[in-house]
Amino acid sequence: MPNPILLVENLEKRYDDVHAVRGVSFSVEKGEVFGLLGPNGAGKTSTIEVIEGLRVPDGGRVSVCGLDPQKSPHELKSVIGATLQATSLPDKLRVGEAIRLFAGFYKKTRNPDELLKRFGLEEKRGSFYSQLSGGQKQRLALAMALVNDPKVLFLDEPTAGLDPQVRREIYTIIEELKAEKKTIVLTTHYIEEAEKLCDRVAIIDQGKVIAAGTPRELKQSSANTTRVEVRLSKPASNGALKNLDGVVDARELDGAYVLHCQRTAPAIVALVKHLEAENNELVSLEIATPSLEDVFIELTGRRLRD
Amino acid sequence: MRTILTLAAVRIRITLRNKTFLFFSLIMPLAIFFLYGSVFAKGRAEAVSYLMGPILSFTVMGTFWGLSMQLVTWREQGILRRFRLAPIAPSSMIVSSILANYLLILPTVILELLLARFMYHVTAFGNLVSVFTLVILGITSFGAMGLVVASVTNTMQETQIINQLLWFALIFLSGATVPLALLPRMVQRIGLFLPATYFIYGLQRAMLNNAALQTLGMVLVSLIAWAALAIFISSQLFRWEPEAKLPRNAKLWAVATILPFILLGIWENQNGTLLATSARMMSDRPTENTPPAKGQ
Numbered sequence: 001m002p003n004p005i006l007l008v009e010n011l012e013k014r015y016d017d018v019h020a021v022r023g024v025s026f027s028v029e030k031g032e033v034f035g036l037l038g039p040n041g042a043g044k045t046s047t048i049e050v051i052e053g054l055r056v057p058d059g060g061r062v063s064v065c066g067l068d069p070q071k072s073p074h075e076l077k078s079v080i081g082a083t084l085q086a087t088s089l090p091d092k093l094r095v096g097e098a099i100r101l102f103a104g105f106y107k108k109t110r111n112p113d114e115l116l117k118r119f120g121l122e123e124k125r126g127s128f129y130s131q132l133s134g135g136q137k138q139r140l141a142l143a144m145a146l147v148n149d150p151k152v153l154f155l156d157e158p159t160a161g162l163d164p165q166v167r168r169e170i171y172t173i174i175e176e177l178k179a180e181k182k183t184i185v186l187t188t189h190y191i192e193e194a195e196k197l198c199d200r201v202a203i204i205d206q207g208k209v210i211a212a213g214t215p216r217e218l219k220q221s222s223a224n225t226t227r228v229e230v231r232l233s234k235p236a237s238n239g240a241l242k243n244l245d246g247v248v249d250a251r252e253l254d255g256a257y258v259l260h261c262q263r264t265a266p267a268i269v270a271l272v273k274h275l276e277a278e279n280n281e282l283v284s285l286e287i288a289t290p291s292l293e294d295v296f297i298e299l300t301g302r303r304l305r306d
Numbered sequence: 307m308r309t310i311l312t313l314a315a316v317r318i319r320i321t322l323r324n325k326t327f328l329f330f331s332l333i334m335p336l337a338i339f340f341l342y343g344s345v346f347a348k349g350r351a352e353a354v355s356y357l358m359g360p361i362l363s364f365t366v367m368g369t370f371w372g373l374s375m376q377l378v379t380w381r382e383q384g385i386l387r388r389f390r391l392a393p394i395a396p397s398s399m400i401v402s403s404i405l406a407n408y409l410l411i412l413p414t415v416i417l418e419l420l421l422a423r424f425m426y427h428v429t430a431f432g433n434l435v436s437v438f439t440l441v442i443l444g445i446t447s448f449g450a451m452g453l454v455v456a457s458v459t460n461t462m463q464e465t466q467i468i469n470q471l472l473w474f475a476l477i478f479l480s481g482a483t484v485p486l487a488l489l490p491r492m493v494q495r496i497g498l499f500l501p502a503t504y505f506i507y508g509l510q511r512a513m514l515n516n517a518a519l520q521t522l523g524m525v526l527v528s529l530i531a532w533a534a535l536a537i538f539i540s541s542q543l544f545r546w547e548p549e550a551k552l553p554r555n556a557k558l559w560a561v562a563t564i565l566p567f568i569l570l571g572i573w574e575n576q577n578g579t580l581l582a583t584s585a586r587m588m589s590d591r592p593t594e595n596t597p598p599a600k601g602q
Contacts, residue, residue: 054390054547077393084391087384090316092323097316104312105392144388 005030005065005152005183006051012059013046013207020046022207023060028152028200031181033174035198037188037292039304043207044187045085048156051185052082065151078106081150083141085157091130095121098129099144106148115143119173135166142173153177155186159193171196189304191293203296210299218295225298227288228259228267233281240278245270249297260297309394313402318409321372330372331410335365339418343426354426356591358418359510360482362437365414366444367476367502369407370452371469377403377456378465386546396544400537404449411445436512436519443529444505450536451501451563457543458552458560476502487585494581499571501532501564507580514587524570531566539563 004027013021021043028034036044049055051062053069053076062069067076089098099112116122119139124132132140138158145153158174159167167190174197177184188194194201195215202212211218225248241250241257246267249260261267264287275282296304321327342361347353377399380386389399422428431437455472459465477483479493480502486494497503508525511517519526539559543552553559574580 052391054387074393074395077391082391084384084387087388089388090320090380090385092320093316097319101312101316102392105309105394 004028006034006185007063008047008051008060009062010060011047011050011057011062013043013050013055014058020207021050021057024202024204024207024209025060026202026209026212028183028185030183032199033178033184033186033197035186035188035194035201036204037191037194037198037201037296037304038204039189039302042189042204044189044204045156047204048082048154048185048187052080052154053077078108078148079151080154081145081148081152082154083138083145083156083158085160087141089129089140091128093129094125095127095129095132095140096125098140099147102144103147108149109147110149112143112147115146119143133166134162135169138162138166138170139173142170152183152185155184157187157189159188159190167193191291191296191304195292201292203292203299205296205300211295215292218292219290221295225290225294226261226264227290227294228261228264228271229253229256229286229288230259230271231256231283231285232275233283234278236275236278236280240274241271244274247271249303251303260294262298309398310402310405313394313398314405314409317376317403317406321376321406321410327372327376330368332414334368335361335414335418338364339421343422347426349426351427351429352591354422355428355430356510356514356587358422358428358431358513359506361418362415362441362509363444363480363482363502363506364477365411365418366441367448367473367482367505369411369445370448370455371473372410373403373407373449373452374456374459374465374469375462377453378459378462381456381545382462382548384548390546396541396546400453400541400544403453404446404537407445407449408442412441415441432513432516433518436517436522437509439519440505440508440512440522440525440529443526443533447501447529447533447536448505450533450540453540454536454543454560454563457540457545458557460548460552475500479503481506481584485584485588486581487588495575498574498578498580499564499567501529501567503580504528504567504570507584510587511583514590528566528570532563535565536563 006028008027009025011021011024024043024047026034036047038044046055050057051064051069053073056070064076065079069076095116099116103109103112116125119142121136121139121143124136129137155174159170162170171193174184174186178197186197198215200212200214201218202209203218204210211221213221236257238250238252241247241259244267246261246263247259248262251258259267259271272282293304321331339361342357343349343354347357419431451472455465455468459468479497480486480500481497482502486497486503489497504525508522511522539562543556543559
């Protein structure tokens with residue numbers, strides 16, 4: 001087995017009254033896209049920022065390219081690239097200046113102009129940072145993260161707050177990087193992002209890794225959770241549906257009801273009985289294979305995101 | 307080294323594009339210059355010459371304002387977080403900001419000297435080596451004070467309040483606005499605890515009495531000690547993130563940077579000659595009744 005490029009063991013991080021990361025462990029191989037999937041506040045950002053050397057851990061061990069972020073922060077920062085969640089550049093800094101400025105901090109760099117071209121920012125070279133759209137800012141952040149040709153790329157919520165079209169643009173960029181065999185660690189609370197982009201995923205909830213594996217493995221592991229989508233002749237109450245035998249979660253979606261069931265057959269029997277009692281009729285019923293969302297629901301009894 | 311130069315160059319560019327920063331490094335100093343030169347000194351060369359010390363001190367002391375604002379804004383907006391991802395030491399951030407300040411302030415200082423020479427016909431500027439040494443030391447030490455302010459304040463509002471308090475103390479209690487000798491005795495004694503007082507005194511001695519560097523020992527040593535302390539403390543207290551908490555005794559450390567001037571102030575109050583010399587420089591200055599030399 002090859003040496004992992006990133007190794008995290010029993011990582012702990014506490015803030016005053018919050019135990020944000022509680023013994024997180026995982027490893028990432030070279031050339032892999034690894035995702036930390038979890039709801040907001042699960043400890044993803046704390047984990048990734050400890051790895052980047054931006055935060056001091058309260059316990060555990062981290063090794064990135066053989067470096068300890070606390071002992072050799074300078075060396076570490078030379079070999080990693082990252083985009084952050086809450087960050088910015090000076091308003092009056094031009095795009096071309098920004099990337100050249102950051103190129104100036106590293107010994108080994110890629111050609112800044114080529115990076116701008118590749119991320120579709122060539123025409124924006126002379127624009128001030130403040131004039132860029134959200135998507136352009138994120139593309140610039142990605143270009144800047146690559147300026148030192150990093151061995152590992154960390155993307156913290158790379159598409160949060162972007163509209164769907166821009167999100168797809170960012171996916172394309174990440175898929176291209178994946179094709180180039182870049183090692184990428186990303187955090188996300190979007191299921192589709194994890195399913196689409198990641199070779200392996202660790203699901204994080206309340207500071208703990210509750211499941212890890214390839215998206216396929218994870219979905220197989222929850223083979224006994226199904227997603228049942230029903231249409232009814234009359235509206236029903238979500239609460240009543242959720243309390244049915246075998247149902248973990250129920251919600252209304254575009255006029256249909258989506259039930260997450262741990263035991264499909266009893267759930268459907270219970271559903272039919274319930275509808276009979278309520279004088280309601282089943283218009284259609286569809287059983288779908290589980291998604292990562294279902295995996296999360298099965299493990300936590302909660303939905304990833306409301 | 308390359309990191310420091312790159313950072314300094316970018317700081318200069320951004321400052322020049324920012325109206326607020328430009329205000330403090332060019333517009334305000336020139337406004338003071340013309341106010342003093344044309345209104346207070348009525349354009350008379352000898353009077354302008356006496357006021358050049360205070361004028362230059364305004365220009366130099368103002369540096370702390372822009373510097374602290376830039377640093378706090380950058381921290382508040384998460385800009386420093388992005389810088390922190392790159393292999394940059396806090397000391398590079400600090401040194402580059404002071405370096406940028408030299409290049410932003412020195413042209414204004416030179417411009418003021420040239421304007422004094424050609425607009426108000428001031429012919430003698432005293433010992434220019436001393437003047438420029440003091441100006442550079444002043445930019446360093448007042449800039450470092452700005453860094454200390456930035457390191458102990460969390461929001462722009464807080465920074466502005468502290469800046470204003472410091473600014474008023476610096477300009478009103480030091481002889482920058484009203485000559486020291488005209489202030490009440492009590493205020494003069496308080497002024498002896500302020501770096502600005504020594505800075506202005508040094509500039510006036512250099513410009514009016516031709517004071518060479520070796521005769522300005524006390525002023526130079528105290529400014530150097532202050533700058534060194536302030537730079538050291540601000541590098542210790544440097545915070546990249548708005549969420550980063552201040553160490554409990556940080557504010558105490560910040561106040562401690564003024565130590566050289568507390569010692570000097572006590573000593574000067576006991577047996578110093580600064581107040582007397584300062585008063586002599588004022589009484590020696592040409593008054594309205596003294597006919598201008600040129601007219602004779």
